[in-house]
Amino acid sequence: MRTIAGKLRLLERIAIGGMGEVYRGQNLATGGDVAVKLLEPSLADDDSRERFRHEARVSAILTHPSVVRVFDLLEEPDGTLALVMELLAGETLEQRLAKGPLSPELAVATMHPVLSALDHAHEVGIIHRDVKPANIFLALEPSGAIAPKLLDFGVAKTHSSTVKTMDGKVLGTARYMSPEQVRGEALDGRSDVWSAAVVTYEAITGQSPFEAQDGPSSVSRILESMVDPHERIPPRLWLVLERALSKQSYERQGSASALANDMLSALGLSADRLPRLASDRPPVPRLETRGALRPVVAPAAGEGARPSARRFRASVVVAAFIGGAAVAGSIVVGARSRAASREAAPPAGAILVEAVPSFRHVEADAGPARAAATASVSAEPAHRTVPRHPASAATAPAPKPVATTPGF
Amino acid sequence: MVDNPTDAIARVIRTPKGVPRVSIVAGPAERRVLAMTQSLATVGRHETNDLVVADPQVSGVHIELARVGERVRVRDAGTTNGTWLGAHRVTDVELGAGAELVVGATTLRFDFDAGAAPASLSDRTSFGELVGESTPMRELFATLERIAPKNLSVLVHGETGTGKEEVARAIHAASTRKTAPFVVIDATSLPETLAEALLFGHEKGAFTGATERRVGFFEAAHGGTIFIDEIGELPAPLQAKFLRVLERREIVRVGSHEPTPVDVRVVVATHRDLRNEIEAGRFRDDLFYRLAQIRVRLPPLRDRPEDVPILCTKLLASVSERRLSVDAAALDHLRAQPWPGNVRELRNVLARAAALATGDVIRREDVAGEGDGFRGTRDERRALDLSGAFADAKQRAIERFESAYLAALMKRCQGNLSRAAREADVARHHLRDLLKKRGLYGTSEDDAPDHEPEA
Numbered sequence: 096m097r098t099i100a101g102k103l104r105l106l107e108r109i110a111i112g113g114m115g116e117v118y119r120g121q122n123l124a125t126g127g128d129v130a131v132k133l134l135e136p137s138l139a140d141d142d143s144r145e146r147f148r149h150e151a152r153v154s155a156i157l158t159h160p161s162v163v164r165v166f167d168l169l170e171e172p173d174g175t176l177a178l179v180m181e182l183l184a185g186e187t188l189e190q191r192l193a194k195g196p197l198s199p200e201l202a203v204a205t206m207h208p209v210l211s212a213l214d215h216a217h218e219v220g221i222i223h224r225d226v227k228p229a230n231i232f233l234a235l236e237p238s239g240a241i242a243p244k245l246l247d248f249g250v251a252k253t254h255s256s257t258v259k260t261m262d263g264k265v266l267g268t269a270r271y272m273s274p275e276q277v278r279g280e281a282l283d284g285r286s287d288v289w290s291a292a293v294v295t296y297e298a299i300t301g302q303s304p305f306e307a308q309d310g311p312s313s314v315s316r317i318l319e320s321m322v323d324p325h326e327r328i329p330p331r332l333w334l335v336l337e338r339a340l341s342k343q344s345y346e347r348q349g350s351a352s353a354l355a356n357d358m359l360s361a362l363g364l365s366a367d368r369l370p371r372l373a374s375d376r377p378p379v380p381r382l383e384t385r386g387a388l389r390p391v392v393a394p395a396a397g398e399g400a401r402p403s404a405r406r407f408r409a410s411v412v413v414a415a416f417i418g419g420a421a422v423a424g425s426i427v428v429g430a431r432s433r434a435a436s437r438e439a440a441p442p443a444g445a446i447l448v449e450a451v452p453s454f455r456h457v458e459a460d461a462g463p464a465r466a467a468a469t470a471s472v473s474a475e476p477a478h479r480t481v482p483r484h485p486a487s488a489a490t491a492p493a494p495k496p497v498a499t500t501p502g503f
Numbered sequence: 504m505v506d507n508p509t510d511a512i513a514r515v516i517r518t519p520k521g522v523p524r525v526s527i528v529a530g531p532a533e534r535r536v537l538a539m540t541q542s543l544a545t546v547g548r549h550e551t552n553d554l555v556v557a558d559p560q561v562s563g564v565h566i567e568l569a570r571v572g573e574r575v576r577v578r579d580a581g582t583t584n585g586t587w588l589g590a591h592r593v594t595d596v597e598l599g600a601g602a603e604l605v606v607g608a609t610t611l612r613f614d615f616d617a618g619a620a621p622a623s624l625s626d627r628t629s630f631g632e633l634v635g636e637s638t639p640m641r642e643l644f645a646t647l648e649r650i651a652p653k654n655l656s657v658l659v660h661g662e663t664g665t666g667k668e669e670v671a672r673a674i675h676a677a678s679t680r681k682t683a684p685f686v687v688i689d690a691t692s693l694p695e696t697l698a699e700a701l702l703f704g705h706e707k708g709a710f711t712g713a714t715e716r717r718v719g720f721f722e723a724a725h726g727g728t729i730f731i732d733e734i735g736e737l738p739a740p741l742q743a744k745f746l747r748v749l750e751r752r753e754i755v756r757v758g759s760h761e762p763t764p765v766d767v768r769v770v771v772a773t774h775r776d777l778r779n780e781i782e783a784g785r786f787r788d789d790l791f792y793r794l795a796q797i798r799v800r801l802p803p804l805r806d807r808p809e810d811v812p813i814l815c816t817k818l819l820a821s822v823s824e825r826r827l828s829v830d831a832a833a834l835d836h837l838r839a840q841p842w843p844g845n846v847r848e849l850r851n852v853l854a855r856a857a858a859l860a861t862g863d864v865i866r867r868e869d870v871a872g873e874g875d876g877f878r879g880t881r882d883e884r885r886a887l888d889l890s891g892a893f894a895d896a897k898q899r900a901i902e903r904f905e906s907a908y909l910a911a912l913m914k915r916c917q918g919n920l921s922r923a924a925r926e927a928d929v930a931r932h933h934l935r936d937l938l939k940k941r942g943l944y945g946t947s948e949d950d951a952p953d954h955e956p957e958a
Contacts, residue, residue, distance in 0.1 A: 196869050321646070323797070326654055330792035334550050343538045343619050 098123070099177045100169040103131055105366070111190035119182060129166065130182040133329070136174035147176050153248040156219055161244050163232065185235040188298065189228035196301035199329055201372045203358045204369040204378065205231070206295050207408050212245040213291065217284035217351060223248060224282060226290035227271040228297065235272035240371050270303050274342050285344040288354050292339035300325040304340065305417040521617035523575045523600070525554055525568065538619040539575060542638045543800050544568040544579040546606070547580070549778040551795065560584055560607030562770040563782035569639075569806065573615055574599045580776065582606075599793035631673025633666050634817045636769030637807035643799055649798050651677035656749075658734075658794050659772040663800030664847030667772035670799065674770055683727030686720050690736040692919045698741055700757045703748070709758025721754050724767045733917075734771035734794065735780050739787075746790045769794060804845045818850045819865075822942065823857040828947070832867040854942030855906070906941045909934075913943060 096104045103120045108131070110117040120131035134147050147168075154165035167179040188205065191197075197205065211229055216223060223230075223245070230247045269277075273289035278284055296304045302325075305316040322340050324333040335357040341347050348354040359366060525546070526536045537544060537554035542551035546563035556565065562582045569576040579586040579594045586593050587605040598604065602613040625644035628636045635641065650657065651674045659667045668687065673684045677825055693701060700709070704719030720729060731737070737745065748754050749769065753762040771794050782785035804810070819827045829837070833856075844850055856869040889896055916923040920938075925929040938944035 219865075319620075321622065321649070323650055323653065324655060330796060331550070333796075341538075342540065343536070343616065345536045346538060 099131065099133075099171060099175070103129070103169070103177065103179065105131060107135075109116070120179070125151070128182045130180045132178040132180065133177075134176040139174070139176065144176060150248050151178055151298045152309050153221055156221065157212075157216055159212045161208040162215070162248075163241070163244050163246050167324070183232055183234040185233045185241065187229050187246075188231035188233060188243070188294070191233055192228055192298060194300065195296045196327065199299050200362055200364065200370045202295055202298035203332070203362055203364065204371060205233070205241075206291060206357065207313045207366065207369060209245050210291055210351040213284070213287050213351040214355070216248075217287070221248065222282050222284060223287050223290075224276065226287050226294060228294055231294070246336055247483065264295060269314055270305055270317075272314075273318060273344070273370045276316055277317050277345055283344065284350060285347050288339050288347050288351055290345070291351065292355060296328070296336055296340075297349070300327050329362065330357060335361045364448070520621060521615055522619045522621050523570060523573060523900050524614050524616040525526060525575065526612045526614070527554070527601070528612045530556075530558055530607070532561075532609050536901060538616050539568065539570045540619055541800065542570045542621075542623045542642055544570075545580075545776075546611070547778065549781065551778065551791075551798065554611075556606065556609050556611075558607040558609045561609060563778040564776045565606050566604075566617045568801075570621075571597060575613060579743065580779065605833065628813060629817075631676055632669040633673060634813050635810040636813055637798075637802075637810045639802045639807060640810060643801070646797070646799055647673060647677070650674070652679060654768055655768075655796040656768070656794050657770045657797045657799060658777070658791075659774070659801060660768065660774075660776060660801050662774055662803045662843075664843055664845035665801040665803060666846050667774075667801060668730060668732060671728065671770040671772065675728040675730075678728070680768060684724050684725055686724035686729045687733045688720055688729065689917075689919065690731055690733045691917050692922070693737075695738055698738065699744060702741070703744070703754040704756040706756050706758035709756070711866060713758065716756075717754065719754065720768060721748060721765050722763065725765050726767075728768045728770060731769070733772045735773045735775050735777055735786060741786075742787045742790050746787060746793060749790075749793045752877065765882075790876070804842040804849060805840070811838045814846060814849060815853060818853050819847075819857060822850065822854040825857070825859055825863060826867055827860060827863055829853075829865045829870075830867070833865050833870050836867055836870055836892070851942045858942070902941075906943070907935065909938055909941055910942050913938070 099105065101118070102123050104123055105118040105120050106128075107119050108116050109119050116133050116135075118131045118133065120129045121127070124130060139147075151165050151168040154162065163183065164181040165178060166181070169177040171177070188255060196202075200328050209226070213223060213226065219486060225247060226245070230245065232244045232246050233241045234244050236242050237461065273282070273286040276286050304322040305320065323338065324337070328336065335348075335354070338357075339347050339354050348357055355366075359369075364370075385482040463484070513834075523539045524536060525539070527534050535554055535556075537546070541553070544565045544615050545550055546554040546556060546559065546566045546568060546817075548556055548561045549563040552564060553568075556650075562580065562584070564580050565582050566586055568581055569578075574597050576595070576597045576736070577586065577593065586608055587745065588598075588602065593927060598613045600614045602794075604611045604613070609822070622642060623645065624638060624641035625648060626641075626643050627648075628634060628641070628646050630644045633640070633644070635644075647670070657671070657674060659670045660671075661667050667777045672685065675681060700713070700714055700719065704722055705713050707713060707716045728814050740805060744785050748765070751762070752766065753764045755762050777786050777791055777795070781791055804814075812829075815829045815834065815837070819829070837849070837852075850919060852870055853865070856865045859869050875942070912923050912927055916926060921931060924934045927934060929937075
């Protein structure tokens with residue numbers, strides 16, 4: 096089994112891409128699990144090496160719960176570069192959308208943390224430039240809830256960036272690119288606002304607003320075609336997306352947070368009461384890798400408080416389904432141990448399931464009453480309550496962690 | 504990751520021609536900016552305006568903009584607070600870069616964005632029965648081409664006679680629903696007491712006189728398209744019921760409790776901007792959003808005089824068997840008219856001219872005194888032609904009287920043939936014959952409940 100820089104053992108390959116591979120790795124000193132993205136020297140030209148380093152540097156600047164953490168960048172004597180990242184279980188939004196579109200509420204709830212991460216990046220002068228479903232990771236939390244995270248700052252642009260975009264080479268994925276990006280002009284945060292709107296449109300409708308039926312003409316469509324509303328997009332939300340998809344950046348919302356707020360108010364949602372994506376898969380006991388490797392950048396003050404808040408929330412969900420009227424405090428203690436959370440695993444009790452399979456609403460601080468209240472938030476008419484999950488999740492195999500595949 | 508070859512980009516990057524731009528530069532509203540990539544736009548407080556001005560002193564739709572080269576024609580939409588250029592209140596003005604306009608407490612600045620490209624136009628010069636070569640019409644055709652196959656509701660806004668029903672028919676014909684029914688309803692002709700039963704049907708014995716079970720318009724249109732003209736006239740209780748039908752996609756017949764699913768695409772038309780009706784409390788905002796997934800604007804004929812020749816060619820072919828043409832002087836005259844009755848009025852004028860023309864060319868004198876509406880103002884001011892034989896002079900006078908009378912009658916009755924027949928106290932079929940004779944029996948002149956094929 097391969098070991099990197101004497102401190103990371105690669106356990107299994109979890110993703111493979113055109114430029115390299117992603118492994119589940121273990122820190123030999125602490126035993127903590129991480130994701131390790133490798134750039135083999137045989138595949139690495141100076142450009143991709145620089146991009147690799149660039150991604151590590153950019154990620155280090157960003158401290159946001161919805162940005163995947165990069166812990167370290169290691170270099171082997173043979174020139175292999177290894178990017179050590181937070182190990183996430185779950186799937187990308189792209190993989191999720193392959194199973195079917197989301198309700199407008201869920202799409203907006205999914206994009207909200209992503210837009211928050213973008214806003215944070217924009218504030219420190221970083222433009223992502225490649226916002227697309229494949230770069231939004233729906234990380235499975237211990238509670239079974241989903242935390243969307245923005246991946247791949249590999250083509251992100253900073254003020255001091257040295258990543259080349261000249262030679263007529265435009266980085267980014269064509270169908271999510273803004274008109275100014277297609278033209279190769281100077282970009283600001285409003286280019287990401289455009290891309291986020293394209294992703295939102297696609298998440299709700301299952302189709303890209305610019306994908307031609309008859310071939311790869313999406314680039315010219317981005318520059319020229321009007322985008323039309325779609326039956327699945329509520330009219331007020333459409334007005335928000337239509338504005339974000341204005342050809343001229345000055346016609347769009349001025350910031351990612353403005354787009355997020357406009358989308359919420361169009362649906363009558365509020366940021367602290369968002370429907371949440373949840374997976375029907377049993378929660379993975381081994382998820383919290385924080386602390387296994389210290390992040391390069393110390394977490395901001397607010398950041399430190401988050402994991403415990405999340406853990407507490409997870410406990411409440413669990414409490415609601417185990418005991419009903421159980422004393423929350425005692426369950427919280429129990430749920431913190433891996434075994435307890437495994438036993439309590441599928442928080443399926445009275446949770447409302449969306450018409451779209453495999454995801455259900457769990458509200459931020461979901462108790463049974465709250466979960467029931469979520470029904471009124473959703474626009475999807477077909478809800479059904481699932482019966483209590485019959486099988487114990489302890490016997491079910493833990494889902495294989497799918498790692499982030501940024502840059503490959 | 505990089506899945507766009509450079510040549511694909513090079514292929515589409517072209518030199519933009521630039522468009523006028525309007526920016527909110529002062530006032531309480533969010534600082535939005537509009538690039539006039541479309542040739543027509545609206546500015547106002549309602550969220551669906553092209554430039555939304557969130558200023559409480561600004562009307563739902565406050566001003567209408569039309570791109571004229573590098574300048575913008577600005578029209579006040581009949582607001583109480585008005586539109587101000589410095590100390591001058593303006594209702595219709597053409598502004599160039601640098602101009603500043605005040606609406607409510609908000610200042611709008613006009614300039615030019617050389618980097619923005621005008622929206623691409625359709626290559627076609629007709630869509631269904633609609634014809635035009637002008638920019639706004641070809642923009643409209645591009646929109647209709649895109650949206651016709653989709654299942655979106657469409658709101659058509661345009662003055663009388665601009666062809667709102669033709670838009671609806673063209674959308675239907677270009678959709679996957681083309682073989683299914685196309686049902687036309689004129690909201691002004693719906694008697695309030697019977698409207699619900701007519702729209703949604705009724706069971707036998709639902710009310711006095713309901714001796715049969717009757718299928719409503721919505722059910723009749725199942726699988727197809729329903730076109731509701733003058734949707735702004737729909738009474739408030741019906742607006743609520745209509746909204747429910749659109750939301751649930753099912754109707755409940757009068758006298759029944761069982762909902763029946765209906766699958767209809769809805770196209771509605773209005774001659775007034777409904778957003779100002781919403782502001783006045785006469786139209787439901789939620790219904791507007793449901794009905795106006797797509798909003799299209801039919802420009803009045805006076806704003807697209809360049810379309811007069813192509814319209815003449817098309818309309819003459821439909822009003823006359825003969826192969827007629829219009830000479831240059833007549834065309835110049837027709838282009839210069841205000842056309843309050845728009846394309847329908849032009850059609851009627853050509854029908855009369857075709858009947859008058861001696862050769863196969865329509866000349867200036869054949870269309871003299873026409874094109875200024877059904878009011879016949881210029882006509883009435885013109886003295887009677889007393890030359891020639893008594894019988895001929897009398898005939899001319901009668902023709903003029905009939906045309907003026909019938910035009911006024913039909914305008915008063917909003918094109919409702921049954922109502923016009925009652926008011927004039929003539930048999931309906933006789934009135935129709937008279938209208939046909941005078942070229943006034945146009946498209947969609949008929950009343951809705953027993954809609955007849957086009958004349």
